[in-house]
Amino acid sequence: MAQPPASRQKLVVLVLALAFVLGCRLLLYVWMPDRGTDFDLLYSSAARLAQGENPYPAALHWLPYPLPAVLLVVPFTWMPLALARPVFDILVGWAFVFALWKHRGPYALLALASGSYLFSMANGQTTPLMVAASLIPVLGFLFAARPNTSVALWISQPSWLAVLGVILAVGLSLVVLPSWPRDWWMALPADKAQLAPPILRPFGFMLLLAALRWRTPEGRLILAIAFLPQTTLPYELVPLALVPGNRVEMMVYVIGSWIAVAAADRLGVDQGMAQWASTGWPVMLAAVYAPMIYLVLRRGTRTVPAKVGKDRRRPHRIPDAELKVDVGPGDGGGGVTVTVTHIPTRLFSRESAPKRKQAERKAQDKLAALVAEMARRPDKAVNE
Numbered sequence: 001m002a003q004p005p006a007s008r009q010k011l012v013v014l015v016l017a018l019a020f021v022l023g024c025r026l027l028l029y030v031w032m033p034d035r036g037t038d039f040d041l042l043y044s045s046a047a048r049l050a051q052g053e054n055p056y057p058a059a060l061h062w063l064p065y066p067l068p069a070v071l072l073v074v075p076f077t078w079m080p081l082a083l084a085r086p087v088f089d090i091l092v093g094w095a096f097v098f099a100l101w102k103h104r105g106p107y108a109l110l111a112l113a114s115g116s117y118l119f120s121m122a123n124g125q126t127t128p129l130m131v132a133a134s135l136i137p138v139l140g141f142l143f144a145a146r147p148n149t150s151v152a153l154w155i156s157q158p159s160w161l162a163v164l165g166v167i168l169a170v171g172l173s174l175v176v177l178p179s180w181p182r183d184w185w186m187a188l189p190a191d192k193a194q195l196a197p198p199i200l201r202p203f204g205f206m207l208l209l210a211a212l213r214w215r216t217p218e219g220r221l222i223l224a225i226a227f228l229p230q231t232t233l234p235y236e237l238v239p240l241a242l243v244p245g246n247r248v249e250m251m252v253y254v255i256g257s258w259i260a261v262a263a264a265d266r267l268g269v270d271q272g273m274a275q276w277a278s279t280g281w282p283v284m285l286a287a288v289y290a291p292m293i294y295l296v297l298r299r300g301t302r303t304v305p306a307k308v309g310k311d312r313r314r315p316h317r318i319p320d321a322e323l324k325v326d327v328g329p330g331d332g333g334g335g336v337t338v339t340v341t342h343i344p345t346r347l348f349s350r351e352s353a354p355k356r357k358q359a360e361r362k363a364q365d366k367l368a369a370l371v372a373e374m375a376r377r378p379d380k381a382v383n384e
Helices: 007-033 036-048 067-078 081-103 108-112 115-122 127-136 137-145 147-156 160-174 180-187 204-213 217-227 234-242 247-266 271-297 356-376
Strands: 321-331 336-342 347-353
Touching: 007 081, 007 108, 007 115, 036 067, 036 081, 067 137, 067 160, 081 108, 081 115, 081 127, 081 321, 108 234, 108 356, 115 127, 115 137, 115 180, 127 137, 127 147, 137 160, 147 160, 147 217, 147 234, 147 347, 160 180, 160 217, 204 217, 204 247, 204 271, 217 234, 217 271, 234 247, 234 271, 247 271, 271 356, 321 356, 336 356, 347 356
Parallel strands: none
Antiparallel strands: 321 336, 336 347
C-alpha cells in the first residue's frame, strides 16, 4: 500500500535532516581532521577504564563527565580517536534528529541549522543526546551522562521510565568503579565559579518569569535551567530548541543562537571561561533566553473543555502542520499523557491513555471540536 503524500513528505524531511548532520560532520572532518573536542576527554578516560585503570587519575585536573558518560564511550575505543570523533557526533546528531522529527514535527528540524547545535557538534558535546532522551523515554538512561542538563529536561518532560534507566545506569557504574563519585568530584576544578547557574549571573533573575507558565513543559524547562550549573557556552542553549512551537519561532531561536556563537568567537572563549562568563552571558541572555521567555509567556495555558460530543470528532480534523504534540508520563505513572496544541489559536487539549496513539487521537478530536465551535461562535470565549 502506497504511503500518503504527507507521510512521504515527512519521511523525505527526515532523510534530508540525517544527511545534513552527516554532511556537516564530514565537512568538519575534512577541514580540521585533527581538531580536538571534549569527546577526546571521554575517549581517553574510557580507554583507561577498558585497560583496567582509573578513568580519573590524580594527574587529571579537569573531567566534567561522570562515569556513566565514560561507559557510553567505551565501545568507541575499539576504533582510532580520529574516526571515533565523527562517528560519535553523527550518532548523537541522528538521535537528536529522530527525536525532534518524531515528537516535535518537521519544523523542529530547523534547530539543526542553529549555532548552538553546530557549536555542540564541533565541540563533541552530548547535549543534543540529552534532548533526544527527554523526548524518547526509553533512552532516559542517557540522562546519567550529563546530570545538570538532564535534570532540567526531565523536569520539563518527566518520565518514570527515564528515572529507572538512570538508576540502572548509575548502579552499573558503581559496580564497575565504586569510588567514581569521589574521583569525579576531585577531577572537577576547585574554583567552580565558571559553573554558576544562570540565577546567580547578571540579570539571570529574568528566567524566573518562566514560573508564570510552570504548567507548560517549556516554562518548567527554562525555570529549571535557571537553578542548574552550566558553563553558559552556546551548546547549553540546545535544550531551548524545545521551546519554539512553529517555524517562525524556531527561526527566532536559530538567529539568536548564531548571535551567541558569534559572541563566543569574538568575546573571549579562546581566552578562557572567566572572560566568556563576564562578557558572553549577557549576549546569550538577550539573544536567546529573553526571546524564548517571551514565547513561553505569550503562549498562555488555555485548555479545552473536558467533554466534547463524539459527533464532532474526525470531521473537523486539524492539519498536522497546525499542531504541536507533547508527550509525558500518564496519570499515576501508567501510560502516557499527550498534549496537543493548536498553534494558531494557542488552545490545547490534554489526554491520557495506555498508548500514545490513543491519547493523541482523543486530544486531537477534542481540540478539533473546540476549534470548530469557536469558528461558529467567535464571540464566545472558551475557558477550561
